[in-house]
Amino acid sequence: MDKKMEKKGKDRRDFLKVTAAASAATLFAPAIARAQGKFPNGPVQLVVPFKTGGGSDRTFRLFAPYLQKELGVPVNVINIAGGGGWVAWQQMAKWDPAKDDHILGTLNFPHMFSYLDPRMKRSENTESFNFIAWHSLDPCIWAIRDKEDRFDDLKSFIEYVQKNPNQVIMSTTAVGSDDHMGIAFAEKFIDNFKVRKVYANSDKKKINEVINSTTDAVAGNVGFYVPFMLERQLKPICVLHDERYEALPATRTFEEVTGQKNISFAGRTIVCAPGLGGEKKAIFAAAIKKAMNNPEYLAKEAKNKNNIFYLEGDDLKAKIEETRKFVESVKFWEQKT
Amino acid sequence: MLTPEIIGYALNVLSATNLFTMLIGVSVGLVIGAIPGLSPPMAIALLIPVSFGLAPDTALILLVSCYAAGIYGGSFSAILLRAPGTSASAASVIEGYELTKRGKAIEAIRISTFASVMGGLISGLALLLLAPPLAAVSLWFGPAEFFLVSLLGLTSIAAVTFGALYRGLIAGLFGLLLATFGIDTYSGFPRYTFGYIGFEGGLEILPAIVGLFAFAQGLELCEGKATGNISGVTRLSWNVWPKLSEIFYVRWALVRGWVTGLIMGIVPAAGASVAQWIAYAWEVRHAKPGDEFGKGELKGLAATEASNNGVTGTSLIPMFILGIPGGISAAVILGALMIHGLNPGMRLFRNNPEVIYTIMWGFLIANVMMGFVAAFLARIMAYLTLFPRGILGPMILIFSVIGTYAGANNIHNVWIMMMFGVIGYYAQKYRFSPAGILLGLILGPIAEDGFRDMMVVSFNNPIPFIFSRPIAIIILLMIVFALYFAFKPKSWEKKREDQDIDDKQLSTTD
Structure with missing residues (x-):
């Protein structure tokens, strides 16, 4: 066998080895991570309540790779469209913190306050969701x-x-x-x-x-x-x-x-399963915060003309409360359209 | 104008990277377009993250190639299986599948490919050469025009009833009723939702199409014998290139289809899903003695296929020039354009001509590439028509469910699709045109929004308002003509009827 052929064979063997190792790593990584008690120990889903290609979808698809970098596991954007967001939101309100700890959702304000309209007969309210961060705000x-x-x-x-x-x-x-x-x-x-x-x-x-x-x-x-x-x-x-x-x-x-405080915007927040707390929520929160400060991500969002607006903890609660008061003051469902 | 500079940008497209990217865009578009339930906008949106790492022009070539091929891909499954992959190909079901049933699947595919590729090319040339003036035309359309365009579309119902006119009209009205489901934009009130969340966003077009045609077709194939296939032949023609005689036979159908497509591309909100029906109805009105509309008429298929790809280039014009996308796919492409730092508008032509013209040339060349990839795929896909009915039926049912679920990750859409499947099955059986139901569903929201908006802007005085707008008057005249020809039998049809009556009388007197 001449040297060229030998080298080719070796290259191929190397390639096969690397491929096999990579496949094994992909297959067993979650199991290994789980065994080590690492969190998150598998892919995280990021649920967008609208179709592919819309404003929310675009921004969270831009965001996913940066969140992935911080969490160290793949972050997959999943679109659950329908009912003006409510098909997904009703599911988010029912997520089980024990089973659904690898899933994040996005929730839009003041849009979701449509539940205040008595004609909609909704049983969910802001208390039904576990907010982690405010992500963006487009006035x-x-x-x-x-x-x-x-x-x-x-x-x-x-x-x-x-x-x-x-x-x-x-x-x-x-x-x-x-x-x-x-x-x-x-x-x-x-x-x-x-x-x-x-x-x-x-x-x-x-x-x-x-x-x-x-x-x-x-x-x-x-x-x-x-x-x-x-x-x-x-x-x-x-x-x-x-x-x-x-x-x-x-x-x-x-x-x-x-002189009238008329403040309205399209705002997006990120939530996790209701009841998910402690270390797991803290890990998500830290990763989201870090990813949202990534200069490369911010530059992309600037081109996308999306205004990144980070809030957490009490500030986040206060902003949601302020928005609710605004919607309640307007009571659009009582006005002639 | 086609300046040497603009022609020069065509060379940019011919780099290995651009051509390879184009091949990926075309292939993804064809495959996703062909799967019922998965739509071109979805294919484009999924490719956007892939495009991040590419140069802006290469990235946009990827997306526009995927768009052109996605619109065409839907025709494969429409023609071969009566399971249209996209809303833009639903009308091709009528003549396309009838041709398949007569063992002429490859003939149908080859004329459809020719009509689509040429439609895309002509539309792409309009994009390249006439973008600024055509963008100005798109601004002439307001609520009155939208309302009237939807009425013009509704007149197409007469063309898809095939003798059962009243049943067809009932089907159309049923579609219009279903179109009112969901939260009303004007009051925020949930209409006909029956407390079911799946109805809140309204009944979407895609699950309806998959149900009415694909799922219903699956059900139909599951009855009767499991052996035998839908095409009734055991061998298919291998010639995927159209014959000159075929092209000559359908030449005017092609021209009418392309013209309809080019115009409807510029009309905001209408797009390919309306264009194909208007083109088809136009063809039926031009029927000659011996034409077999409803039984596999090549001219009908040529018109629908010419029109839906005739839309693709011109529908990008308002997006590039005004930043206002003409349809959902264009809206997704607009998003990608902005992420790549390209703001639409005339500034784009002034500041980045090399990028914008490279994209336009890319779109043109992608249409040619689409023809070759489609010819290659056609042979493989046409084999499906040789499958035994007992295998094909369940396969279509399964793909309908998976495709619909994958399209929105929403189980309610699957239930709605199945509901439409059962409706479509019985509608077909009792000749209440499923196409009529679909037309009502597609055009209902355009008609309702147009009408209500027109009432607001005309201060509840719509008639003088319509007559003060030239385009509205033109569309109104087109509606009058369409209705006149729909109800008035042609002289040869009348002669044939008289002949039939004479024959009957003769036979009774015998």
Whole structure:
């Protein structure tokens, strides 16, 4: 046998050895880890309550590899879609801490407070979930066409609406969404502020409507809308946030202009099985925090136009409580739509 | 305009990395598209993490290739098994499966491949050359136009009833009723949910299609003898390349299909799942003596297949130029574009022409590659039609369940799919067109949203509003024509009927 052939044979044997070792490692790693009492000792599932390709799915698929790095085990994103998130959330509320300790879920605010609407007859509430961290927060904004000449800021917009009640049309996401709640709040607490609303289930529809003059203004979330402002198609008139938003420093908050604290956003939190506590929850919490501070991840989210917003412990509870109070103050289900 | 600079970007696509990535995108798209329950947007979303490590243009070539092939992949299972893999291929079931039943599976596949590849290429050229003006057209569509487009789509029901017009209309109305299930966007009220969480998000199109066609087909194959196959032949043609005579025979069907696809791609919210039905109805209206619509007419298949891929390129236009995706797949691609740091809009063309044009050329070349991969796969997949019914039936049932569950990880979707399966089985048996039910379900939400939005923006005065909008008037005229031709028998049809009556009278007098 010449040397070349011999080397080829050796290479192949090496390759087979490495492959066999790798396969064995994959097969037995969880068992070995379990035997050593390590946690987590197998793949962790991260449940996203919406379909593949949506905003939540995108951000958590970006996040998964970084969480995987911190936990040392594979993190797989699982989409359980349906019922506007509730198919997955009902399951999360029933997870058993003994069996379901390798599964994390994501929960959206103020979206999940739709349970406060008595028509929905939900039995779950915030107490049903075991929150670990607040992950991201995309504030609501109101925007108008860049070339609009009837109003150019929130003050002139409100004055115009007050002079022409029920004549101005706003595009918003469905009743009960964060965008709708911001408008419902204004209608409840600003005198004579009454607009007609066209509802949508996607930003693409809303943006199309305002750009092609079907409607006069749009309520949406900053992340998706910034590119349209850079393209000079849309102009922001206010942000429904407690302070001015970093990416739009010249845009005033609703509170600055009206004195009313109208704060609405699309927020995402991460939960684990109810009752899962002690060391296991602490391990998840530490890994999530570390992954969320990974500069590479933050750079990717900046491109994705998602605003990372970390909260834990009492701050997290307080934010959830503040959001609940806001939704309760609006009581959108009692308003005429 | 096709400047030398733009042509030059085509060379960027021809690197080994780009071509290999394209092959992966095309293969994944074809396979996932062919499995009932798994959709092109899902295939694209699953490839996004894979694309992170790639250069932006290579990454986007991967995704657009997967999109083009995904839309086409669904046709395989639609034609061969009456189990459409995607909502874009549901209409191909009608003539495609009838051809399979007559032992002409390969003939059906080859004309479908030709129609799709050419449709993708023409649509890709429109994307490359006419993107900015066509994007402006997409902005002319408002609530009135959406409402009327959905009505135009509903007129297609007349074309899929095959003589049972009233039963077809009942099926369509039933579909429209089912489309109202779920939480109402205008009031937040849960409509017809019966306290069942599976109904809260509304009845999704994909489980409905899998149920109405694939699962129902599985049930049908499970009755009767287990031996014998669906194609009725033991050998298939091996020629996967279409003959010139075939292309010549369907030439006008192809043209009409491509035109429908190109236009419907630009209409936001409509897309391939509406285009194919409008194209099919157009074809039925153009029927000539001797055409066998409903019994395996090649022209009907050519039209549906030309239209659904004719959509693919133009549906990307509003996304690239305006940042407003035309459909779900385009929305997923938009997400990927942003993650790769490319903000859609005219700035993209000014600042990164090399990236955007490379992607567009990539889309064009991917369509050609799709033709070759599809020809290769066609031979393997067509073997399924030679399987005994006793094996094929249960196989389709199992794949329907697995595909539907894998699509959403949601057991409720599986129950809903099975519910539609039983409905589809009986609907087919008693000639209440399953396609009519599907059309109602697809078009119901577009019609309802369009109507309610139109009432808001027209201050409850829709008629003058419609007549103040040129595009709305054009669509309205198209509806009037469609209805006129749907109900008025053609002169040759009338002659044939008279002849039949004469024959009957003759036979009774004999």
